Structures are given as structure tokens and as C-alpha cells.
Amino acid sequence: MVSLSRRRLLGVGLAGAGAALALAACGSGAGGEGQPRSGGTLRIGALGQPSKIERDPHQTLSNDSDFLILSLVFDALTVPGANPNTAPRLASRWTQLDDPRVWRFELAAGATFHDGSPVTSADVEWSLRRLHEIAGETKVPVVSAQDVTADGPSAVRLTTASPNRDLPLLLRLMTFTVKQGATDFTNPIGTGPFRLESFNDGNARLVRNERWHGGAPLLDAIEVQRFDSTTAMTNAILAGQIDLASNVGAVAGRTARTRSNLTVVRRPNDVVIPLVMRTSDGPFADARVRQALRLAADREELVKQITSGYGTVANDVLGTGDPTYDKTLARRGRDVPRAKALLAQAGFDTSARYQLFTKEEAAGEVDFAKVFANQAKDIGVNLEVVTQDANVFYDQTWLKAPLYTANWGTNDSVIFFASKTMYSGTKWNESGFKDPEFDATYLSALNAHDEATYTAASHTLQRIEYERGGYLVWGTADGVDVASSAVHGLPRLAGYGRVQLEKAWMSA
Template sequence: MQVAHLVAAAGLALALLAGTASAQDRPLKVVGPWEIAGIDPAQSGYIFSRMQVAETLVTADSTGALAPALAESWSAGDDGLTWRFRIRGGAVFHDGTPVTAEAAAASLRQARAGAGILSQVPIADIGHDGGDVVIRLERPFAALPAFLVNYGAIILAPTSYDESGRVARIIGSGPYRVKALTPPLKLELEEAGGWWGGQPGIREVKYLAVGQGETRALMAESGEADLAFSMLPVSVARLKRDPDLDVRAVTIPRTRILKLNAASPFFDDVRERRAVSNAIDRAGIAKAILRNPDLAATQLFPPTLAGWHGPELPPLRRDLEEARRLLAESGWTPGDDGILQQDGRRFAPTLVTYASWPELPPIATALQAQLREVGIELKVSVGNTSEVVSRHQDGTLEMGLVSRLYSVVPDPVGALMQDYGPKGGDWGAMGWSDPELLGIVDQLMATGDPDRQPPLRRRAAEILQEQLPGIPVTWSELAIVANKRITGVEVDPFEVNYRLASIRWAD
């Protein structure tokens, strides 16, 4: 029944992607797990950024280093309060109008007024002067160019907005423009023409959100998907044996975390949080589910984030005896059925996760079994990403298993700012805040001094390792599969840009 279900799902997906173009003009068919929530850049800007529809002033290369995009250069004044971004010549929006400093500044002001990442930057004013976007800050903020890499800062044409200032259509400046958009599953693109970076190798692209990882694998094997993202580890070994496919996996700055409500009676004591951490068999999960034991997360930041990963930190490890000791010390005693109790309350929290990252539900099931060994009865609810966010915001979330990207901006300090502010963050802390960590984040934001940053980063990692407002479970790889009929595929470990314009038909 399961196989039949997957085949049927694949058939439906193939029908949605079907095209009638001739050989060289046929569309590039891309599948991934990410649904398109709408056109608000704060929510779905990552789709339009990754698919090269809209661009930011600054981008990042495959090492995370900042690189020019719509801004060909940038600089800060001596006081660190005034930044100038020089708009490159020759860039045009998809409606044929030029990308000017005035248009870019207006787009950034609209982004700042919303719920995107720019709302977290101490911006006093965004204006323009000749060919420069001029951003004036309330206080020094050395990370500003890195924040402008984020998809929430994509630059849209003035005609993208309605009379109230809301985004009504996506008119960007990338090599592709939107031909058709059917949220939440389907996006069709066509060559925009006039892109400053040159002509894309393939003129049309079709993207389809396919939640089932095995369905994406079947589409790759059948040849009906040219490029498939976020492949299940269980599928990768099989796909590698297919002579028509090229499978690649890169470690990315993303960690799967148990997000805890530290204000709940289950996790308001750091000993409870440490006990949960000690109950987790990370190596077993990484080996059995991810097929790579090296992805066991012994700390929050993976080794790819060399400036943040601390080899000197005591690693998180499994120790059931220590977990039981900490739980007893914090007032939990076994009931008749072995489940811990405290003041008449069973230790039975609900864990919410989602299937858009297909490995999360099986990891949740493994955690359920592992925590049961120390007397915690974990209830698992698989919904969608919005449920984690909404339950964080209304205070009902007890636990969430999430996949957190630490290159929201190319420097993880941007994610720390989002996740561990005074009120926490949708993908970070809940019911927990630490004044020392907040001070460290402020210092990192204000200074670009390479000598001051390393000790601050180390101390931030230590605090998160000691307090565990979120418990790291595994690090991540991004596995993609490309049909060998295409060439020029590049894998961006920072998930900023899929570089679709570089792809060509090999035949």
C-alpha cells in the first residue's frame, strides 16, 4: 500500500511538472520540500532568492564570504553609523525599469516596515544619494552587510507594491521572472532578459513543492525531475547506483534542535533540560536515520562554522544514569507505570514537528523511544512549520523538533539575535533569556574587530552548551540529485542561491 501511495503521489507530481517544450527549450524541472506560503518576502522570500527571481544588495559565496550582488561595493563611515552601497550599473527589473538607488532604498524601507530580519537592525533611515543606497544607523552595527544577504531584504521594483505598500507581485531583477505562481506548491519561471550577470543557460524553470522525500527520489529516478533537493538518507544510497544521476551531499550550517519551553514545568530547571540531553542517543539517530554517524550534534554549531564550533567544549553525550540522577534531583519520581511524576503531574510533554524536512518525524519517533527509557512519556504531533511558530507565539508549545539554519545571515550572530533575544524566537528560545548572552550578541553586532570576536563567540557557545534552551540533536547535510543530462550544477551550503542560471543541458 505504501509503495502504491508513493507511486500515485509521484504520478500526480509528474503531471504537475509536465511540459511540452522541445529538447533544448524544455524547462528545467526542480523539486524540493519547501512550500510557497505566498509572496510576502518575510515568509517566502527564500524561494524567490534561491530560484534567482529577486536579488539582494549583498550575497554570499560558497564559503560564506560576502560578495557583491546588486551592490557592486559598500563601505562604512568612520563613525560606523553611515553605510553606502553603490548600485551596479546596468541592472534592470523585470518590468524594464532600471534598478536605481532610489528604488532599492524604497524596497528596503518596505522590508524594514514588515516582520522580516531588517526589523532587528538599528536603522535610523534608509535613503539614496546619486547611485548609492545610504543606510544610517542608530548605533554601530558591523553586521549590516551580512544582514542584507537575507531573503527578507530582496530588492523589488516599485511596481511590486500596491497602494497600501504591500507586496502584490514579485518583480525582481534576477535572470528569471515569475511566469505563474500557484501557492503553496507550484512556481513557473521564464528568462527575464537583460540580467546583468548574463543569459541563463536554460530559459524556463518549473519548481514543485513535494513533501514526500521518497516521491522526490522516484521523480529523480524516472527522469521527470532534473534537480531534486533535500533527499532522504535512505534514498541516497540507491540513487548513487543509478548511472543517470549525480548525487551530492554537503554539510551545511543547519542543526536539528529540540526547542524547549523553559517556562513550562517540564523544563524550567536546567537540570531537566540537561537530563533530556543526556537521554538522547545522537550517534544512534545519526547512523540509523541519517546514515552518517558524524552528524551527531555534540554542540549547537557544526564544524563547518569554524569560528563558532568549539572543539574545547565538553561534548553532549548519552548518559542514562546521569539523566535519571538529574531528574530525581529536580523532583521527579517514577509512578506505578514508570513514567515520572511531580506534584501529581506526569512527565508527558507533546513534541511538535513537521514533515517538510522528511527526517524530522522519524527522529521524533526515535526520541520518543529514548526518552521513555528515563521515564518521560513523549507525545509526538506531526504538523507543519507554522504550527511550531503559532504555538510558540501563543505559549502552548512544550517541545518542538526543528531544523534551524545558522546562515540566516552568513554570520550565525544573526540567528542568535533572532533566537535568543529577550522574548526568544520562533526557532530559538522560549521562556528563556540570558543577560550575558544578550550582551555578547550586542558586542558582536557592534564590532568588526577580528581580534575581539573569537572570545565572544566562544563564550556564547559555552552559555548555550551549559543552559541548553534548545538541545542539539544532529547536524545536517544537504543532499541533492541531478540528472546527468544537465551540467553546471552547484551546491550552495549556505542555501542562499541555487545558481540555476549556470545550469545547461548536456545533450
Template structure:
């Protein structure tokens, strides 16, 4: 089998040859800019097009374009700015939030966006119990004193609730239209709601775009919303094309078959010299990680705390960044992005083979053991996860841990990780809004949280930090300023100590597009804001 390093070099050679042979430019007939679709090349990871069920990077892009949220993030990726809500207020203890909806806001069918739509949408998000439902964990009740005023009450102080409402999964749905097609927001929505299939072929939002069509494994087409109440989109149609690898995405940019490529890795980007292609590299809040599950049925040995620590100590983190993104990335100590509240001055991960071997010896595993790794075979943020896991395999072999690699599809992976569990897996994460609570609620060992359940909290020992993490999260949610940051810092230290989620690399983001495409930027809530795109 060709080694990963040689395979990467071969890919670069093939790309350079293809680009040198290309004539460049788009050969089709001239057309007015607003009538020419923008084509986005990316490896799509769609699990649903329903705002209450979808949970993926492509989902963020789609939902942001089709469903307006109450608030959104400004260009600095930190400041909240108005969207459906023209203004808002919060009480002193961060448990009541009042929003005033734009009087001219409408859905794509022309009907007005009302407070009832907002209340129904958020209650449905909570009750569907899909992957993004954790965003509404603290939702207690919603009042609608009039058609354009919403008062949301949380069950406990939530200093990040305003930020949560900028997440694409909180996009407001046309209640009447969705209910007519099987949607419900009742407490039994997890079983009673029958709208998931309908959402794959239809949209019910009021954003800049509407769903035109979706073909699994092929393309996602969006058309401009003719009734959009806010600034009209400059492009009449956006097509997201399924393109698995960075080399092909780069070739499509070169030939004009794509206007934007979203998963160009730094190595591939370095081979592009076409003056018609604009390449920017910026730091990101994205990261890739491995996760170890002591509760998975397929474990060959108990994945106790010392064993998990040995796995973490065996990894060559600096080498991983060089190997996966050619050094164009950052170390990340915890499953909270660098730069988010509480992440300053955390201990950086480092390889320590002697310590790893000592820990394994103490656990009676000097001769090593075998562990299964199943993961989605995708390219995320320019990183080929299969290649990344080959590097993990090589690192672990140095301490006599044999890693069996099984790449799979996202559909199979989701079923496995939510079923009997996977001893080791690898995947990625992007922020839904600017705030650290989302990471604690997803990655901590607090009982009931997604990765706590997957890891086996309550079923196996050595996962005891959840209670302390829960106390600290409560403190952070009721605090602001330095007190909040300090609480998140303490949580981060506990999450590092869990040794369940082990971040490997935070890749710099390559933004690649054809010259003349404006508005291409990285958004922490939306990934890529299609409504801001235009053609010069």
C-alpha cells in the same frame, strides 16, 4: 505500528524495486536545452513569497532567483561578491555602509533600480516585523545622496551587516510596483501593508527570473526575466514541484520527471546506481533541532533548568545521526553551524542516562512526566522529522519521560508556536548568510528575540542567560578577527547552557541531479542558485 527502522528498510526496498523496474530517461520529445524547463523536486515549506515575510528554504531559493541583493556569496560560501552593488565601503566602527549601485541594473519591467528602491526595501523589511525582520534590527537610517548611491547607518556597530545584505530576504523590490499593489514601508507596515496576497501571484524584483505561477501544495513556476541586466539565465523556465518524500523524488529523477532532487537522504542515495543520475554528498551548514518551551501553556510540569538538562542528557546523539541519515552527518553542539565563527572547540553533546535520571530525581520527577511535542511533518535535508521525533520519543522513555507526538502542517505549527507555545517542538534551520549573529539573534535568550519569546523569557524563571548573551553579542558586533570569534565562542557556551535549543543532527547534504545539469551547488545564502543552472 511498523517500527521506524523497519519502515526505513521497507522504503529502501520499494525504491530499489521501483528503480529496477524503471526504463530510465526522459521519454518526451527532444527540445533545445534552453527551452526545456528544469524541474526541481522538493517538499516546499513556503509561508510567503514576499521578501519581507517569507522565511523558509524554498523561500531562499525563490527570492534569490527573483530579487537581486546588493551583495551575494561567492562559491566558497564565505566571500562577499558584488551583485546590485558594484562596490561598497564601511567606516572604521562598522556603523556606516556606502553602496554604489550598478548603473545598468533594472527591474523586470525595465525600470532602473535606484537608491530609493533600496532604502524602501530595507525599511519595509524592518517594519513589516515578519520572521526575517530581525536582519534589520540594527538599521537606524538610510541616506540616498543620488539615484545610485546608498548610505546605510546602523544604531550600533555591526560587523556582520555586509554579510546580512547577502541574505535572500534583503532582495531589492520595485518600490513603485509594490506600492501600487498594497505594499508600504512605513513604521506601521506590520498592520498597514496589504501586499502579501499579491506577492503570491506576482513578483516585483529584478533577478534572473520572475514569478510565473504558484499553486499551494503543487508547484512554483518561474520564468526567465527578459530584461535581466546581468548574466542571462541559461534556462527559460524552472519548475519547483511539491514532492514530499525522498523515495518519490528519487523515482522522479530516474524517470526524468525531475532534473534535481533536493531532499534525497543518504540511505536513499545509496540505492541509486543509474549512470544518468549524479549524486554528490557534501557537508552542510544546515541542522535539525528540538526546542523546549518553559513558557508554553500546555506544560504538564515546570520545565526548569534541571528538567531541560535531563531531556538533553537523555538523547542518544550518535545514534540519532545513524538513525536519521545513516551516519552521514555531524554532531552539532550549539544552534550555530559547525564552521561558523566561534564554534571551534565547543563541548560535543553526549548521552548520559544516569545524569538525566539524577536530575529528574532532584526535581521530584523520578516517576517521569508527559510532554507534548508538536512539529511540522516534513522532510528536511533528507531527514524525516516524524521519524526523528520517534527516536527522541524512544530515548526519553528510557528516563521515564513520555513524549506525545503530534505531527502537523507548517501553517498550524506556525500558529501554535507563535500563540500559546509548544512544550517541545522540532524544526530545522539553514543559514541566511555566513555569520554567527543571525543564530544568536534567533536562538538566544536575549529578550525580544524569536525563541526567547517562544521559550517564555520574562515570564518564567531559569532563562537568565539573555543579559550576558546580549553583552557578548554587542562585543562581537563591534569586533573583528580573533576578538569577534572569541565573543561568539563565549555566546555559544551560554546558548548551550540555556538548554532550550538542542541540536540533534547536521546532515550532510545530498545533491542529486540528472547528468548534464550544471551549476548544482549548495549555497549558504541562497540554498540553490537557480540563475546558475544550465543544461549541458
């Protein structure tokens, strides 16, 4: 992977290379070439369920609408970039010190809160410690909240348990900074490019922050409208009720591409909807059974049906957009006889019926579960698709059930998934995967001193996941946004890069 953490010392300022990265991440715009202009209100539709509305930036943000609002109000230390894939935000510069367990993050010069008060290291220390106390190492990869310390008035230090060369990447979009002592976010005071003017039932109006440290945004305001479904959001963009349908999915993209007043923005390697198979116990603990399920998948047909062609076949490895992605792994196709033989060797009970849990969260997630269940019949595996409310799913199923679907909107880093979902020490180990070789290789990757060593470790992680991991990764879906032809400068980055809207603008 190419990221800003590749060297011992990297100093990138938001006024210099960081701003260039932000511009590079945005195309010429959804509506074609033109001279950027200030002004206008951008009306954005985003998915969100009323039962999952969350206003605390350090809690789990299940709604796209909430994540969008909070990403505009608050700044993270680092954010996704184009090349390299980690860009500055509130942190303008970071350094791995002589002790490779310690990183120093310097704050952007002139960064202030919306009330005009300066952002200090005490604010960042408070925010990271609070985030760690709420979410643990999955969002702030240190052992204890005390491992985050202020270093002078405008820098913080993070000390990891072992050397971690990818810490800046692992902090992307997780580290929203709030004022020291803040716990009530009814009227949030952030540092981001937009200020919250009003909020009602997940809908919000945000206005330009003229004093933003990255330079004043071009738009006067952004109005975020929460939609319960992609169908409702699609109808709204087609009717001209909104200017941008964010992450609306392939069906809307296919409909909109025939409209001259609309533009489809495709962001490759955006969403991944894997099948999660529990490896530690239960009916899928035998690696041969998991391989059989992978061989049951007709990947080309899944991409065709689930993404309407707005996607790419994948090979059972998460992080397909990573520059170190191993393209030498044999392309796994459908092999029904081999799958049946593996099930027989493992003594798998094909007379039983197994539940496959899913939820209506990512576009196509439920459809994938249903199509795959039908494909699995050909190898003698009977799956009952159970669609749960997202709240029920995360309370009762996620991290526990033998078989379920997941979805991730960040797919450009193998080490990200190793850290968040497969390393035995993470709280988000979705498949209960505990593999000593994987753990040792993961730690060695974080301690690699050169690119060749890092790439070799990354390839080993991918091989282990490919051979005996707990995921069936059948494909990746493009991120699909639909925009009015009057909207320009939209981000083209996959995943959560789509929320970086400070360079967006509207033609008259």
C-alpha cells in the same frame, strides 16, 4: 566567522570577485567535467504545501518551492558565499562608515528590473522598509523603518541601534528588492536572473533574464514543480520526470547513488533539526533538566537513523559551519545515570507525560522526535509526540510551547543564530532565552574591532548555549540533491545557497 563584513571597508564587484565566488560555490557540476553551454530547460522539483503557497517576497516563505521561485525572480542585497561566507548580489559593495552603526550599500552597476527600468536607491529603501514593517528586526536589523534611507541614486544607508559588524551577513537572502510602491505580486517584476513566465498552484516556469546585472544565465528556462512530499519527488527524479530534486533528503540519496544516470550532490552542514526547550518558564526552565535531556540523546544513533549517515554529530551549538566554531567544547555523549541524577536534583516530575510537538517540514523532523522520545524513556522522561500541520504549528506552538522541534537551513554562522533565535531582543526567540551575559557578549561581538576579539566573543556565546541554552543540537544533516547526469554547475553551498542557479547548465 569569515565574512565580507570583517573589514571597515570592503568593495567587491559582481563582475570581479563576486562572480569568482559564485563560480567557486558551484562544483564542476552534478554530471562531471565539461564545457559550460547555453540553452536547455532545467526541471526542478521542490517541496511545498498548497496551503502555504506565498507569492509576496517579503512574507514568510515556508515552501521551498516558493523560496526557489522568488530567489530566481528577485535579488537580495547579499547572499551566502563560500569563503568568505557573504557574497554580493544586488549590492556590489558595502562600507561600514566612521559611525560604526551605519552601513552604506552600493547597488550593482547596470542593475535593472525585468521591465527594463533601472533599480534605484528609492526601490531598495521602499523594499527594506516594507520588509521591516512586515517582519521586523529579524529580517532587517534596525530599530525603525526610518533607519533605512536612500543615499544618492544608487546606494542606501542602514543605521543600527548599536555597532553591528555582521550586518551584511544578517541581511543575506532576506532583502528581496521590488519596485517602489509594489504590493501586488501576481505578475512580479524583479531584478533576478530569471523572469516569471507562468505560475499555477505553486508550479512555475521562469525564463532567462538576458539583462541580468551578474551576466546572463546559461539556462534558457527553469521549470519549478511543487511536490507535497519527498517520496513523490524521489519517484519523479527516478522516473526522469524532473532533472533535479532539490533538498530531497538522505533516503532519496541512498536510493539514487546506485543509478548510473543520477548524481547525488551533498552539501555539508546544511540542515539542523534541534530540539527546542523553553527556558523562561514551564517544566524545562531549569537548566539541569535541559542538560538531562541533552545527556539522554544517543547522537550517533540519531545521525545514523535520521540522516541515513548523510550527516554529522553535533554538540548543542547552532552554527556548526562557522569558522569560529569552538571545537574545544567537551564532546557531549550519552550519560543516562548523570541525566537521572540531574532530574532528581531539579525535582523534575518523571510521573508526568510531556508533549513534544513536531511537524512534517524538514526531512527527518518527525522521525527525530519519535526516536528521541524513545531515547528519553531511558532517563524517565515520558514524551508524547504530537505531529501538527505546519500552519497550526506556527500559529499555536512555535515560540510558545515548552518542547518542540525546529529546523533551519542556514547553519554557517553562530552570530546568525544569536541574532535570530537567542538574543532577548529578537522576535524569534524560540526558547524564550533571556540571559544577560549572552546579550552583552552578542553586542560586544557585533562591535569587535579585530578577529581575535570577535572569535573570543563567539566562543563565549557558544559556551553559554552549550551550558544553559534552550537547544539540544544532536547533529546536522547534509543537504542532499539528486540530479540527472546531464545537469552541471549546481551550487555546493549549504543552506539557501542551493537556490543560486545562474551558473547551472545542461549538457546536450
